[in-house]
Amino acid sequence: MLPLETTDLKSRRLKTAIAFAVIFSLAGCAGSTVKLDNPTIPEPLITKLPLKVAARYPEVFDNYVHEEQVIGKEKWSIELGRANRLLFTQLFGSMFTDFQVIENDAEARDLGIDALIEPSIDAFEFSVPSQSQTEDFAVWIRYRIKIFDREGVQIANWPIAAYGKSQTTTFGGDAALQRAAILAMRDAAALIILQMDKATGISKLSNASNANTPPLPETAPDTEPAPDQMNLLTTATKETPDEPRQ
């Protein structure tokens, strides 16, 4: 029979080992929360479109949270917070000579505007390195932009798909996913600047509707369109089902 001290010592070691095992197994199941703290886009090098435009944001824009359990792995939560509202406000403010944000209960026809823009989020998806078998975090965001004329008639329903990718070796797990989300939002901003007028015809809503209205850039010179970009041009005014991107 072992002496009492030795038995106690072994018991303590066993308890310590079990405690460590429990802590590690809990850590394996723990989730990661990624927050976007007011990301901004640079001031675009474009000529503003002479339009009086208002934007109306859905409530989800103020507190968008995407949660996903990677099968057999950790749970991820991405809190976009007010990032979308800030992004679109900054973007449209850079695109139009007169821009304002209106409340959800405001009537567009009472404001004397040329166009009302209603952006929304159709879908948010991401992949982590354990899924893609790469070092990359990738984020896809599908926005939908509805445009109404001064009478409140919908003239465009434009779905856009934005993509951002960041490497985990550079920024670490949480930071890499955050970076990928910001890049996806920035990608959306670039796409909107480039394609909005061509896809929605918003410049035709100008009150003056004069021929001198400089259109927004249609395409970058000799730019390779992203794989999803070709579809956007053909579905700009159609109601399309919200299919997640594969």
Next chain:
Amino acid sequence: MSHASKPIYRPVVLLAVATLLGACVTSRVENVREGDTGIAAGEGIVIMAKSYHLGNETEAKFIDCVGDSIGRGRSGLRVVPHAEFVDALFPWFEPRTAPAETKGLPALLARPGVAEMIKEKGVRYVVWLDGDTDKVAGGGSLSCAAGPGGGGCFGFAWWQNDANYEASVWDLTGLEDAGTVSADVSGTSFLPAIVVPIPLIARTQSRACTALADQLKLFIVAEETA
């Protein structure tokens, strides 16, 4: 030399030989010149990655490495940080919007404010990096175990990495493709373990970075023909 010192020197010699073997990599650097190059005082370059929308996988740390290497030393060139350049020219050099060929440059520079901003940043050349480092082969077996009394590893593992990168140099003054510089580096790493693992790492990506940066510097600085 005394007989007593032999056991001390033997592992040191073995380690040195093993290190030399482990550091063995093969590299090939080539350049193809399409036009004259040269760089004046005040002019700089910017290092960019080809768009990931087009499937490019160039690592961010490799881009930083090439930029740092080109800017380092007495013969270093002025390298404008790519984030600063891309932000200043938003949205024209985003992954989705960046021109894919030099024939798109005249239209891009004709856009309001673009040429002025490039001039303000003092960028003469845009270097587009393409390629990545991949593990192409590997083998061996290594196992580690740990217990209350200690732990250790036994076995041998190896792997081969290939670093293939290509840099396209665009001259924003002549609006033309000045040429390309490529670096192909291959190296095999070993990990023998007798209780303690001894990693003998072939730094293929680091070697590719240095080789590509040195060659790019020579390529760009080459005197312009009158």
